[in-house]
Amino acid sequence: MTTPTYRIAAIAGDGIGREVLPEGLRVLEAAAKRFGFTLEVRHIEWASCDYYQAHGQMMPDDWKAQLEGFDAIYFGAVGWPATVPDHVSLWGSLLKFRREFDQYVNLRPVRLFEGVPCPLAGRKPGDIDYLVVRENTEGEYTALGGVMYEGTEREIVIQESVFSRHGADRVLKFAFEAARARQRKHLTVATKSNGIAISMPWWDGRADAVGRDYPDVTVDKQHIDILSARFVLQPTRFDVVVASNLFGDILSDLGPATAGTIGLAPSANLNPERKFPSLFEPVHGSAPDIYGKNIANPVAMIWSGALMLDFLTQGQGAGRAAHDAIVKAIERVLVEGPRTPDLGGKASTTELGQAIAALVAA
Numbered sequence: 001m002t003t004p005t006y007r008i009a010a011i012a013g014d015g016i017g018r019e020v021l022p023e024g025l026r027v028l029e030a031a032a033k034r035f036g037f038t039l040e041v042r043h044i045e046w047a048s049c050d051y052y053q054a055h056g057q058m059m060p061d062d063w064k065a066q067l068e069g070f071d072a073i074y075f076g077a078v079g080w081p082a083t084v085p086d087h088v089s090l091w092g093s094l095l096k097f098r099r100e101f102d103q104y105v106n107l108r109p110v111r112l113f114e115g116v117p118c119p120l121a122g123r124k125p126g127d128i129d130y131l132v133v134r135e136n137t138e139g140e141y142t143a144l145g146g147v148m149y150e151g152t153e154r155e156i157v158i159q160e161s162v163f164s165r166h167g168a169d170r171v172l173k174f175a176f177e178a179a180r181a182r183q184r185k186h187l188t189v190a191t192k193s194n195g196i197a198i199s200m201p202w203w204d205g206r207a208d209a210v211g212r213d214y215p216d217v218t219v220d221k222q223h224i225d226i227l228s229a230r231f232v233l234q235p236t237r238f239d240v241v242v243a244s245n246l247f248g249d250i251l252s253d254l255g256p257a258t259a260g261t262i263g264l265a266p267s268a269n270l271n272p273e274r275k276f277p278s279l280f281e282p283v284h285g286s287a288p289d290i291y292g293k294n295i296a297n298p299v300a301m302i303w304s305g306a307l308m309l310d311f312l313t314q315g316q317g318a319g320r321a322a323h324d325a326i327v328k329a330i331e332r333v334l335v336e337g338p339r340t341p342d343l344g345g346k347a348s349t350t351e352l353g354q355a356i357a358a359l360v361a362a
């Protein structure tokens with residue numbers, strides 16, 4: 001019998017992406033060996049600020065062709081503001097992947113693990129366990145607008161947001177399906193319809209329209225300001241949260257911070273129709289302040305790898321078993337150690353990766 005083979009494009013990118021990606025791959029290799037599948041990994045050096053410095057752009061012109069035939073992209077982090085402005089590096093790499101591969105869902109689980117000190121007083125594992133579904137291809141993330149009278153007292157800047165019925169409905173549908181699949185069947189819709197008086201009332205209306213097909217899902221619309229406060233004060237209220245591109249980005253940093261550290265937070269940039277490769281990356285960025293010290297927490301990268309296996313195998317068989325084994329190994333290491341400094345320990349990125357890989361291999 002032939003074993004399934006998955007072709008993965010591994011892109012470390014910048015900063016700590018280069019330190020956590022090898023640990024993610026180490027764990028994936030251990031899982032492949034134990035659960036009987038093959039990973040064909042190609043390392044890609046572009047989509048980095050070093051590449052930009054050498055070539056004047058983040059990626060080669062034929063980047064899309066070079067990624068043809070890959071099942072998924074396993075991505076570290078982007079950004080090195082000392083050499084390339086952040087909006088140039090982001091628009092030149094990650095946002096191109098999301099848009100041109102139509103990865104319109106950005107799935108970001110948030111969970112408080114046993115053994116992780118929680119900054120919210122009195123919270124225990126189980127109190128923070130929700131999914132943020134971020135719209136990933138439009139909304140507030142646009143390069144539409146411009147500057148008039150630049151450099152003068154009369155300077156004016158305009159930045160447009162774009163919401164389409166197609167774009168909103170498909171991510172809302174995904175979020176309703178995700179809520180339906182969970183025990184509580186509860187969906188929070190992030191909005192700001194009192195202040196953003198055109199697009200947000202419209203977004204709420206699309207949630208009502210899509211929600212008509214999901215009478216079994218309880219819907220709760222919350223303004224983004226109070227929603228953020230409740231992430232801190234009442235995290236047990238949340239099950240699945242759906243948000244526009246910018247609101248989802250902010251919520252999916254805030255949520256993991258309330259659960260101890262953003263170093264644990266994974267994400268899956270999904271093209272659910274599987275027409276294009278999906279991309280799996282930690283929520284955290286390149287963290288230039290700690291790069292080079294080998295102290296970054298690799299768990300977000302490793303957990304993103306588990307999400308990748310689950311998606312590639314449609315949650316079936318060996319892929320699901322490998323996903324579960326990786327999550328179990330993460331849970332155990334977070335209780336028993338070793339711990340990186342963000343978790344109060346002294347262990348290195350490598351030591352944490354090795355410990356998780358050893359548990360997955362066992």
Ligand code: GGG
Pocket residue numbers: 075076077078079090249281282283284285286
């Ligand atoms: N691994 C994620 C990463 O590199 N993030 C950089 C960043 O600034 N991302 C913004 C975004 O996700 O929209």
